[in-house]
Amino acid sequence: MNNKFLLGKKELSCTLINLITIKMLFVYPRIMIINSGNAAWIQCLYVSVIAILLYLACIKLYEKIGSISILEACDKIGGKPLKIIIGIITTAILVSNIAMNIRLLPESIKTVLLPLTPINLLFIVFLAAIALGAYFGIYSICRIHALFIPVITICLAILFLFIIPHADVNNLFPILGLGTYNLFVTGLDSLSIFSDILVLFILMPYCKNFSIAKKSGLNAMITSAVMSFLIIFLYVLVYSYPTSTEFIFPSYQMTRLIKIGDFFQRIEAFFEYIWAILMLLYSSAYLFVICYIWKEIFDLKYYRELILPFAIIIGGISFIPGTLMELYKISEIIARITPSISFLIPILVSVAYRVKYRSKITLQ
Amino acid sequence: MKKKLIMLLLLLCFSVPILSSCYDYKEPNNIAYVIALGIDKGNSKGIYKYSIQYARPTQITGGTSEGGGKGEDTSEILSIESPSIYSAINLANHIISKTFTLSHTKVIVLSEEIAKEGIAPIIDAFGRNSDIRPTVYFCIANDSAEKYLNSVKPSIEINPAKYYELIFENNSSSYTPFNDMQKIYFNYKNGLRDNVIPYVGTAESKEKQNSQSNESGNEENSKNGEEASTKTTSETQNEESANTQKNVPLNKGGFEYHVKNYLSGNMDIAISNESEEIGAAVFKEDRMIDTLNDIECKIYNIINGTYKNGYTVIYSKYTPSSPITILLVQKKKPSIIVNVENDIPQINIKLYLNGDFISTAYEDMIEDNVDGFEAETQKYIEDAVLTFLYKTSKEYDSDILGFASYAKRSFLTYKELNNYNWEGKYKDAQFNVTVDFNIERTGLIIRSEKNTKE
Numbered sequence: 001m002n003n004k005f006l007l008g009k010k011e012l013s014c015t016l017i018n019l020i021t022i023k024m025l026f027v028y029p030r031i032m033i034i035n036s037g038n039a040a041w042i043q044c045l046y047v048s049v050i051a052i053l054l055y056l057a058c059i060k061l062y063e064k065i066g067s068i069s070i071l072e073a074c075d076k077i078g079g080k081p082l083k084i085i086i087g088i089i090t091t092a093i094l095v096s097n098i099a100m101n102i103r104l105l106p107e108s109i110k111t112v113l114l115p116l117t118p119i120n121l122l123f124i125v126f127l128a129a130i131a132l133g134a135y136f137g138i139y140s141i142c143r144i145h146a147l148f149i150p151v152i153t154i155c156l157a158i159l160f161l162f163i164i165p166h167a168d169v170n171n172l173f174p175i176l177g178l179g180t181y182n183l184f185v186t187g188l189d190s191l192s193i194f195s196d197i198l199v200l201f202i203l204m205p206y207c208k209n210f211s212i213a214k215k216s217g218l219n220a221m222i223t224s225a226v227m228s229f230l231i232i233f234l235y236v237l238v239y240s241y242p243t244s245t246e247f248i249f250p251s252y253q254m255t256r257l258i259k260i261g262d263f264f265q266r267i268e269a270f271f272e273y274i275w276a277i278l279m280l281l282y283s284s285a286y287l288f289v290i291c292y293i294w295k296e297i298f299d300l301k302y303y304r305e306l307i308l309p310f311a312i313i314i315g316g317i318s319f320i321p322g323t324l325m326e327l328y329k330i331s332e333i334i335a336r337i338t339p340s341i342s343f344l345i346p347i348l349v350s351v352a353y354r355v356k357y358r359s360k361i362t363l364q
Numbered sequence: 365m366k367k368k369l370i371m372l373l374l375l376l377c378f379s380v381p382i383l384s385s386c387y388d389y390k391e392p393n394n395i396a397y398v399i400a401l402g403i404d405k406g407n408s409k410g411i412y413k414y415s416i417q418y419a420r421p422t423q424i425t426g427g428t429s430e431g432g433g434k435g436e437d438t439s440e441i442l443s444i445e446s447p448s449i450y451s452a453i454n455l456a457n458h459i460i461s462k463t464f465t466l467s468h469t470k471v472i473v474l475s476e477e478i479a480k481e482g483i484a485p486i487i488d489a490f491g492r493n494s495d496i497r498p499t500v501y502f503c504i505a506n507d508s509a510e511k512y513l514n515s516v517k518p519s520i521e522i523n524p525a526k527y528y529e530l531i532f533e534n535n536s537s538s539y540t541p542f543n544d545m546q547k548i549y550f551n552y553k554n555g556l557r558d559n560v561i562p563y564v565g566t567a568e569s570k571e572k573q574n575s576q577s578n579e580s581g582n583e584e585n586s587k588n589g590e591e592a593s594t595k596t597t598s599e600t601q602n603e604e605s606a607n608t609q610k611n612v613p614l615n616k617g618g619f620e621y622h623v624k625n626y627l628s629g630n631m632d633i634a635i636s637n638e639s640e641e642i643g644a645a646v647f648k649e650d651r652m653i654d655t656l657n658d659i660e661c662k663i664y665n666i667i668n669g670t671y672k673n674g675y676t677v678i679y680s681k682y683t684p685s686s687p688i689t690i691l692l693v694q695k696k697k698p699s700i701i702v703n704v705e706n707d708i709p710q711i712n713i714k715l716y717l718n719g720d721f722i723s724t725a726y727e728d729m730i731e732d733n734v735d736g737f738e739a740e741t742q743k744y745i746e747d748a749v750l751t752f753l754y755k756t757s758k759e760y761d762s763d764i765l766g767f768a769s770y771a772k773r774s775f776l777t778y779k780e781l782n783n784y785n786w787e788g789k790y791k792d793a794q795f796n797v798t799v800d801f802n803i804e805r806t807g808l809i810i811r812s813e814k815n816t817k818e
Contacts, residue, residue, distance in 0.1 A: 246491075
């Protein structure tokens with residue numbers, strides 16, 4: 001691959017941060033609070049530490065494989081059948097992740113901004129935009145991520161600063177919320193926040209070298225953990241339990257509180273703009289990765305021809321839940337299944353690779 | 365280059381119809397902005413009477429003298445009976461040529477009758493819809509919400525929306541609590557705090573309120589500070605005659621000495637604007653159970669930490685004939701510690717207040733005895749606060765100051781908190797109040813001298 005089109009640390013880190021953190025701007029704070037009550041921030045910390053440790057274990061094991069994608073590694077371990085099986089499982093995880101999230105943006109726009117516009121129209125416009133994003137390729141997507149993510153992070157930080165006056169320390173108590181079992185056992189479901197790290201192992205060939213990929217992944221994990229923690233911590237501080245379980249879009253609900261003097265109100269419109277940009281970037285990256293997987297597992301020459309069919313398939317799947325309530329239920333189920341598989345695949349592949357190539361010869 | 369330019373122009377041309385919006389377009393000229401919403405009971409069960417006060421932008425020109433109409437001309441009220449607010453809006457859209465929007469609504473007024481029956485059926489609609497701001501003010505009208513909205517005729521403010529903003533969110537107006545719709549919704553849903561909602565009224569309904577305020581005033585008078593009650597017989601007789609004349613009881617405690625126990629509807633102040641916004645409605649769960657007068661509201665705000673500043677009249681034994689006026693400022697939020705080790709909760713409150721002399725007595729140099737004045741002021745505030753706190757626990761059995769949220773700190777999980785049964789124990793709570801009060805400044809006069817002839 002031409003060096004000109006390889007991803008650097010910043011591009012890859014920003015992309016992964018967006019893939020991981022975007023969920024915190026939609027449904028995840030609520031899911032975590034339903035599980036642990038006002039102790040959701042502890043759950044977030046706990047899950048983040050476990051996820052970072054899991055990532056370090058995965059990447060350590062993956063060192064032997066080097067900077068080839070997980071699919072290529074499967075090909076080398078078990079031939080094409082294994083590559084196809086792993087490719088299909090990975091696609092299933094990614095499609096289930098994106099299908100639920102992709103539905104949320106048009107739904108949120110309809111709920112808060114354009115109540116009379118048909119959801120189908122919003123959805124078609126949104127799908128067209130992400131298809132166009134995926135068409136431009138991963139390099140463009142990651143460059144735009146590198147451009148926008150720092151700016152958006154600063155904007156979000158400023159927005160959330162204005163929410164601090166609404167915070168009440170008493171909302172943190174009882175400190176263990178709904179109890180230790182919910183916090184430390186059922187709370188493990190929230191590992192799915194970090195399940196998107198699987199994308200790093202697919203995009204490995206696009207990285208300049210393995211060291212950059214490793215550092216980018218760690219950067220993304222730590223930054224996302226900090227951002228997720230800050231969002232959930234602020235939400236817990238502002239909204240006391242059980243009211244905090246009521247809101248459909250927790251982060252948006254927080255921004256509705258911002259009022260700076262008499263003139264600066266309705267700042268949430270700015271937040272909606274941030275939502276839209278992040279979601280478009282997220283969906284474009286995901287669509288590209290899904291198309292890339294299929295290109296790899298079936299040894300196709302180009303991925304672009306797959307964009308439209310996959311966009312339609314993902315769009316169709318995202319409309320399977322008839323209502324927003326059903327969508328939320330399905331999201332919760334998916335959140336329980338995906339994390340284990342996402343972390344398990346790189347670990348299993350790496351172990352299998354080590355077993356097969358005991359002679360310490362890396363393919364690089 | 366030329367090709368790129370053509371492409372750019374084409375892109376701009378195509379974006380014009382997209383950016384102009386389609387289904388959700390809203391022309392400001394086609395919208396009627398609801399400023400306030402009054403809710404009264406309707407003629408049938410489950411039916412409410414919604415009074416929609418909407419702006420007449422053509423009458424609002426931004427100034428008070430040039431061009432624009434009077435405060436009363438800038439808005440109009442439309443009353444509709446309907447089972448819900450949104451069906452009322454639907455009906456109103458058929459009466460007025462423009463479409464109503466609640467996005468700029470400033471205040472929601474509920475009648476006392478509805479408040480006493482319970483606000484739960486109404487409050488959900490306001491929490492669910494993204495159109496209504498979470499920061500909209502909520503208040504209870506002593507008589508009818510429609511009557512209150514009709515009585516709002518601001519004399520020095522053209523824009524009624526601005527009037528509500530200034531009335532309900534004024535740092536110096538400590539005689540009403542600050543509570544927006546979102547806080548009320550949360551308090552009701554969380555069950556950790558009972559609501560206190562601003563109480564509004566019209567001057568017309570004075571007579572009705574007088575009898576109520578007399579009762580509550582007399583009761584408070586008997587409980588308040590010991591020092592202040594040691595007055596001459598002539599002083600007491602003067603007070604009584606004044607009470608009979610004005611029919612509004614005077615506060616006899618040392619804190620806010622001789623300030624009248626005002627409540628919306630019973631104010632004896634002459635002004636063309638008949639609307640009054642003073643006092644608060646006390647709730648237990650979703651039902652209104654009583655009212656707080658101006659002084660009780662001030663105490664509520666001080667304990668709650670929402671008090672900013674305000675002129676306060678303090679009785680002093682050093683200057684018995686002329687009370688001292690200070691600018692009372694809340695230095696920092698109160699420190700509240702709730703001890704739940706025993707079955708009877710112990711609530712320890714420490715208040716941090718500062719004062720500046722605004723006017724002192726002519727017969728004595730209070731500056732010479734600042735320490736003595738500070739000590740007696742502390743005592744008056746402590747007495748007033750304790751009286752108020754025991755009223756909330758013994759009389760109301762309503763945790764309007766949210767001590768439950770402080771009690772939560774002593775528990776590890778919600779299960780433990782629920783097992784403790786705070787609601788059942790608040791009635792027996794023991795309060796311990798300490799006041800850290802200091803006089804900081806004396807105004808422009810550092811030491812007032814006596815008249816040389818004296």
